[in-house]
Amino acid sequence: MAKQYDEGMLSDMLPIYYSRHFPQSLFCRWLSCGNYPQPLANRELSFTLADDVYLRYLSISNQKELQTLFQKKCPHKLDIGPVYNIKPSIGRHDAIVLARELVFDIDLTDYDEIRTCCQEANVCDKCWRFMVIACEVINTALKEDFGFQNILWVFSGRRGIHCWVSDHDARTLDSPGRTAVADYLCLITGGDNQNKKVNLVGDNLHSSIRRSINIIDKYFNIIVQEQEFFSTKEGLSKLLRVIPDETLRKQTEETLDKLAPSSLERWEAFIQIYNQFCKHNNVRKIKYLIEEIKIQYCYPRLDVHVTKGFNHLLKSPFSIHPKTGKVSVVFKPENINSMKLDSVPTIHTLLDDSAKENTQHEANMRTAIKSFQEVVFLLEKTEALRRKTETSISLDF
Template sequence: MPHSVTPDEVDPPAKHDEEVLPDAPTAEETDEVKPAVTAAVSQNGTGGVKLEEMFDDDDDDEFPASSAVDVKMASSPPPAPDMANPSAPQPTGVDTDTMLAFYQRLFPFRYLFQWLNHGIIPSPDFGNREFALTLQNDAYLRYQSYATADLFRKDIIRMNPSRFEIGPVYSTNPRDRKTMKGGQMKPVAKELVFDIDLTDYDDIRTCCSKANICWKCWSFITMAIKVIDTALREDFGFEHIMWVYSGRRGAHAWVCDKRARNLPDDRRRAIAGYLDLIRGGSQSGKKVNLKRPLHPHMSRSLDILKPHFAQTTLNDQNTFAGPEQSDRLLSLLPDKGLNDALRKKWGSSPDRSSTNKWADIDSLAKTGKSSHLNTSSLLDAKQDIVLEYTYPRLDSEVSKKMIHLLKSPFVIHPGTGRVCVPIDPRNVENFDPLSVPTVTQLLSEIDAWDAEHPSGNTGTEAMDVEDSALNESDAKGSRKLQDYEKTSLKPYVDYFRSFIASLLKDERTVKRERTEETVTGGTTKMEF
């Protein structure tokens, strides 16, 4: 595993956020926008990038990467799909009226603005940010941008997309790309992101496959969050890491520290390589073959993962019960004599559990079944096996390029109807993806609350996370409840607000320190 980058080497390049924000043109002024395939070869200097490297692929089976027709943004709703033609793009699983009600009453537009804007006053951090919208007929609109939270909210409600993705901050407004000469519009900032998908565990999970999940296999995501979150904090010093449920079978990480947002692509590739471990997609050959002594990151990860291997791999999944995985386990052990003894023992007990088979390795090794057994090599092999069956399986391509688009937090997954909610890594063991609220459930909760409280205490516009007086006021007093506060979405939005408050506090500290350095003539550390 390459360890070509150290935490001390991850330094931000020069600052790019001092330019003046131009007004974003209205939707009616926007020219024809090509779907995803055409947009992949764009005027932003990224024409050589493969399409599959630019998008969150958690839902590739539900969202085709291209559309057969061009799409025009207009003031009217998007055209209805051709229901007579089964090959035409079909509407998503959540109906348009339900989706519209969600955007109007529940989606936290202002908080999302504050998160991406890094403050409450509009800045290029938000105004020059690309949004990509998937419309209800699966047409795809790229390079959308918004100067303010209100313009963002109004356009999303007007277009009523089935979901939208977040891209990088560009050096200029991405809506102006057609007026730019080649190379003038460049990505200058983007959160460092990671994507974990349970389909990448299909060769080792026995309970589910493809898009299906249960609490047993969700444990693999729990393990991954623990390992990656710990490495990002302890090895690279990042603090503001937001984990988000993908809505069905995975999780995304958004590393939001300013230092992370400003990383160039070569540093992103180096960090992805540092965290990547599982090699190869076939059953043959070792996927983990680490040098000894173990790198501190691997040693720490092994300590985190050992209990999960015992519970998830051996017990819940019973991974080595079947003959195929049992043979796979034997192929990863280093001694032929021990392997032959184990194969004979397991052949005489075909129903032997994975826990017992794992214990058999040590028990037979101690009996001297092999005169050539190297106990140190056996220990190393067992550690590699634990890592192969538990270590995070990242889609590293998502992390390597600043221009990659990733699904926004709090959108609706059209296949499940669930909200893509944040996951608190401090409480990740208790996160249950199957209990995440669906959009229909949330709208029903609002109706039920309103029926029980007929006083007219209806929702209001979202408040700024920095307004502590409003934050502390109660439902009986100075303000009306927002609709999300009437639902099971409330704890997720509250966590999002607290995450943003912490991020904005650090942003202000960094800006103040840089101002003081400028005033006093101070210098920053030399970069090489």
Template sequence: MPHSVSPKADSHNDTNNAAEAIMADAPIPNDNSQQNADNDVAMTEANAADVPATDGEEKKEVKLEDLFADAADAESDEEFPSSRPVKDYFSSSPEAPDLPSEAPAPAASSNPELLRIFYQRFFPWRYLFQWLNHSPVTTNTNDFVHREFAFTLQFEAQAKEVYQRYQSYTGADTLRKDVVRLLPTRFEIGPVYSTNPRERKMLRNTSAFKPLAKELCFDIDLTDYDDIRTCCDKANICNLCWQFMTMAIKVLDVALREDFGFKHILWVYSGRRGAHAWVCDKKARSMDDQKRRAIAGYLEVIRGGAQSGKKVNLWRPLHPHLSRSLEILAPHFQTDVLEAQDPWSSSERAEHLLSLLPNKALNDSLRKKWDSSPGRSSTSKWADIDSLAKSGASKNLDTKALLEAKQDVVLEYTYPRLDIEVSKKLNHLLKSPFVVHPGTGRVCVPIDTRKLEDFDPLSVPTVQGLADEIDSFSNIKNEDHEGGVAGEEKGKNLQDWEKTSLKPYVDYFRNFVVALMRDEKEPKVKREREEGESMEF
């Protein structure tokens, strides 16, 4: 049965009707709005340190040289210097552990009642507005007013969907009202245009309507890993294959920060099987398509579809970005690919591995050994490459070429697989953070890169779970009140999202937004100070 939540479930909702006029967490325009917003930012800054780069803690101490051991000792020492203690992970042939069964996905939820409750009471409209406006109030910028929003509307009676583009709003409250009224199954965020998108048809010169700015975005989807993941396929995911997403976030996050100097990068769970990155720095938002294509091309390594052969073709010596990526990915290749996925367990998959190696004689020897040992694990097969190469199975073996081929294999099975088109165009739209995925009911929450290894996509809040949590909170408060405790004071000043498991995700987003607004404001303050000083005699 559909879950029913009374709009008077707690004292906070006694003002529910008034919220339709001015929502509780929206910036209220008045003469002191800028000062109040600045005070709010100042109070939050102590807890709003810039979200740091991806956690570098390794799951398992794997020396990168060990992945390419014995293929070319001299080249390996020069290519991958390391101060980490040597540990031999390929001296034995442990069998891969049994894979855990996939956790069931939450029930699909696009119930209009639940969606309305979520967007009325849980969605962080205020912080979404501040994030896109880069300021607490609209008087300082058109970044929100000229921003495009797009809705996917579901008409069950007609069994069809309608995609509604070029919507724009004067503030968070007007956007909220429209979402609550229309209840889109999803809504997307586009660029900031030269004029209000709703007024584009009123322009005499239609060419004057053009996108000016948008976050640099990246989209990664686990379906693009179907040819290498063995635990799941299509829209299904589990914690084993989610590690591919963890690898991707680590590699891209450090590259965007260290190679391009970006600072404000928001990673968001897509709600089912992927993740999105929003690079929010001002210099990223103002890039044209040519610069976006250049960055996308810099980060794109895996090319070719699921049925294609070799997907990694690189110049040597490797670019520093790729050498660094190999260092990051080495422990994941050992534990999350060789052991957890066992990608070459079948003869067909093992043949793909052999097709990536450069020496026919070595390949024949490997094939013979593996055919005589059915069920040999991928960890053992990977170690066999070096052991047979060292034994002289091929007299004309080019050890340097073998080393490079093994590096390419590691990258093919670990490096991020990007939906590159999302990153190339300024006018590309992307799903908003905190929307509800219509198929899973999960909220598209931000991913805290400080705790990246702990993120579990199967345990993020769902719209049904949040409705249950707020009911439980109200029941506990009522019980406290009946027992003589000042229950009416408990939670009186809390937003509904603060009473649920959504709180840490909204807190993270709020701190991210505060840090972004602070950096947007500081250059202006510094410039005004310098101009003032230049006027002194």
């Protein structure tokens, strides 16, 4: 076994990984609950094989068929699609989508305009803090604002996180419903050419926005220090461009330009300038400017097309990321703050008993599977209760 990850050896390692480490039984149970009342065979799976060979509309009826497919095809990537009214592999042209988990995809590349530590595919512990905020904001909103309980969080394997909501009401949401949820959770709008991307209105902020700002406040000063948003001329210019009032913008530029290039010092000075300005001017247009800036720099940046799309395919939990070799591990949202990317199991350390990380990575893999198990058990319990309630109501009539 190679001491370091070698993508060229993936085809040799994957059959062993799928048979020894991939939680096949739990995976099928999770999908089965998400399929109800349709059979598991109506769920679409997609495989990406070696040399980027792409297979869609695959399906399984049970764990044995999954194991056979794994061994026969050895997928380098496994994606999960929707539930159809018929088996997708035999009727894909006439198939109608009936259900799909409500999914969210948050990728650090969407933070490239603000993060300074890394760009593109690179990721470190500093920019991972954006994922910590995203997970807490989205998870809290899903539970408190929508009442969802069956929520699965998964590391993408490289630079982001995925969220799967398996509650029956979430799975059966139509396209307008999914769009409404996505729009509700999306506060940052506009493309690269738009400077100010957050606009809060009204006499009072919505409770969900205020709650999100409270979550951001727990990390904001740390992120400002780590990312040094405002320490450079370019970074300071970005801040100035989101200030709509020309007088305030000029005052801010004159003061901050004289300070040492410390982002936190400049941010604290800006708050003082803003508060003093508000005492002597009509500030309705900039009433929530501080909150808007915090949101623009730290609020979750969702790929809304993934959430809105009823039939979007998303990488399966416990897939291997071909480029990094990392496992797409399940994690508890309350533990993401202590999650270290170096501690995420990789296929080569799991299969190489001599690797120095082997023991720790195996333990972390067991923890991830246990977290997955807890979500599956809760989903099965919830589904059983829901079906019993439906049966009882039906009998009453």
